Amino acid sequence: MSEEKKCSGNCESCSSKEKENCALNETLGRIKHKIVVMSGKGGVGKSTVSVNLAYALALAGFRVGLLDVDVHGPSIPKMLHLEKYQLEAAGNGKILPPEVAGLKVMSIGFMLENPDDPVVWRGPMKIGVIQQLFTEVEWGELDYMVIDCPPGTGDEPLTVCQTVKDKGGNAVIVTTPQQVASSDVSKSVNFCKQMQFPMTGLIENMSGFVCPKCGEITDIFASGGGEKLASSYGITFLGKLPIDPExxxxGDEGRPFAYYRSETPVGKAFAAAVEKIEEVLS
Ligand SMILES: Nc1ncnc2c1ncn2[C@@H]1O[C@H](COP(=O)(O)OP(=O)(O)OP(=O)(O)O)[C@@H](O)[C@H]1O
Ligand SMILES: [Mg+2]
Incomplete structure (x- = not known):
């Protein structure tokens, strides 16, 4: 087997593929953990969990990046109030990720001329763009990169998992308490198992409703589906996040909850999930 080359992608004698691989390895080597947030089901709160986990990690003192690879429905620019952000180049020609309260952010949404235009890209195009979001962005040294994926097990999660597998890549699976969600989410768990991609754990979002008046939590969907799913697959349960209108x-106002309301039950649940993630990864 040939020994993996260590260079920064500028080596004259390398082919362009070798240069791309070198640049990718160099970037990934500077980011310790890559947490891929995924779910077989849409609308369960992957983007909400990604943004807030990233902030909870940053509040815990880590250097954190947030990468949005949802090609067809990037939500991160809106959730961080960066809808109008114009990309800038760093001194070395790479893309400079905007920083929001210490968090470095990159989204495919920043590259779209009009956020309401549909993206019509076939698989290979998506794969190329996603890999460039690693190599062409000035991420620097990070403890964690949180990666928000679209629902399902298509090109985007597949490309991300193949890219970061065996390079500090781990999945966080998001589900909601209902059984119908659990059966869709099982597909993501099995996807990771088939790829032998490690799973840090599973989060149950929208687990009970926090009354805005008295703060009492009511289970409006069935409860405990996430915990059962996690134990049936032998993966760590990272906790329950109640529904809170705030x-x-x-999310709509671009003010991440875990950052602005860290003292609330949902804010504390994110902090507790971060502690479990740290435990699993250490
Ligand atoms: N715990 C929660 N309490 C209240 N609202 C929530 C909660 N989690 C998510 N939401 C809201 O639910 C909606 C869907 O969440 P989000 O966009 O994060 O889901 P998603 O899984 O990323 O969706 P998609 O599959 O389209 O990418 C958003 O409006 C979000 O603000
Ligand atoms: Mg989303």
Missing amino acids: VCKG
Whole structure:
């Protein structure tokens, strides 16, 4: 087997593929953990969990990046109030990720001229763009990169998992308490198993409703589906995040809940999930 070359992608004698691989390895080597947030089901809160986990990690003192690879529905620019952000180049020609309260952010959404235009890209195009989001962005040294994926097990999660597998890549699976969600989410768990991609754990989002008046939590969907799913697959249960209208408002207004409301039950649940993630990864 040939020994893996260590260079920064500028080596004259390398082919362009070798240069790409070198640049990718160099970038990935500077980011310790890559947490891929995924779910077989749409709308369960992957983007909400990604943004808030990233902030909870940053609040815990880590250097964190947030990468949005949802080609067809990037939500991160809106959730961080970066809809109008114009990309800038760093001194070395790479893309400079905007920093929001210490968090480095990159989204395919920043590359679209009009956020309401549909993206019509076939698989190979998506794969190329996603890999460039690693190599062409000035991420620097990070402890964690949180990667928000679209629902399902298509090109985007597949490309991300293949890219970061055996290079500090781990999945966080998001589900909601209902059984119908659990059966869709099982597909993501099995996808990771088939790829032999490690799973840090599973989060149950929208687990009970926090009354805005009295703060009491009511289970409006069935409860415990996430915990059962996690134990049936032998993966760590990272906790339950209740439905809180303020979480939704924070997402719409670009004010991440875990950052602005860290003292609330949902804020504390994110902090507790981060502690478990740290435990699993250490
Ligand atoms: N715990 C919560 N409490 C209240 N609202 C929530 C909660 N989690 C998510 N939401 C809201 O639910 C909606 C869907 O969440 P989000 O966009 O994060 O889901 P998603 O899984 O990323 O969706 P998609 O599959 O389309 O990418 C958003 O409006 C979000 O603000
Ligand atoms: Mg999303």
